[in-house]
Amino acid sequence: MALLTSVLVRGINNLSDARYCAGMGADRLTFRLDPALPGHLTPEAVQEISSWVSGVELVGEFDTLPAAAINDIVQRCGLHGILLHRRRTPEEVALLSRPALKLIQWIADMLPEDVDSRFRAQKDDVAGFVLAHPPTETLSTTQVTHLIQQARMFSLWLGTGFAASTGGSVRNLIETVRPTGIVLEGGDEIKPGLRDFSEMEAVFEELEA
Numbered sequence: 001m002a003l004l005t006s007v008l009v010r011g012i013n014n015l016s017d018a019r020y021c022a023g024m025g026a027d028r029l030t031f032r033l034d035p036a037l038p039g040h041l042t043p044e045a046v047q048e049i050s051s052w053v054s055g056v057e058l059v060g061e062f063d064t065l066p067a068a069a070i071n072d073i074v075q076r077c078g079l080h081g082i083l084l085h086r087r088r089t090p091e092e093v094a095l096l097s098r099p100a101l102k103l104i105q106w107i108a109d110m111l112p113e114d115v116d117s118r119f120r121a122q123k124d125d126v127a128g129f130v131l132a133h134p135p136t137e138t139l140s141t142t143q144v145t146h147l148i149q150q151a152r153m154f155s156l157w158l159g160t161g162f163a164a165s166t167g168g169s170v171r172n173l174i175e176t177v178r179p180t181g182i183v184l185e186g187g188d189e190i191k192p193g194l195r196d197f198s199e200m201e202a203v204f205e206e207l208e209a
Contacts, residue, residue: 009186012030013046017187017189019052024201028181032102081100084103119153171206
């Protein structure tokens, strides 16, 4: 299915999610592979899940593991990319065997120029930034305007929660901000093989080209 923009689905932990998202046209699926992260998976579990899907990039999420350990898991799981939870030095990032995205937390009271400075300081080391979760309060018009400007200067992936500040729909978020891609969150199966995809389905319908 052709989509309006790239879609990254985070936290895949079951085959149902992996197959559904791949079939709906998602570009990238992430797996939490660092033992420091809640709900992390073993490399063996990721190998099993990924053997049933094709046409998507597999991304590992990592927090505290050193570069050598990350590269070992990348090799074992056949990952195409990395999503870093914490900031690394340029020297550490250079040691990684795959391109890395950086997870960024929204800081509501941070000055716009400080936000830009944070992006600029890391943009040469990573392939893009993932703002998965918006602030609890709706963004102001000024904040939305600045987010649009940032999306022109940097590669930004935005969670669907940002749609509330740009008219309420994911389609409007894409057309207004024009991020590099949209971030969805995986979920848990009700029982093996059974999963409620109603929320995801609504988003994918909005994203149909």
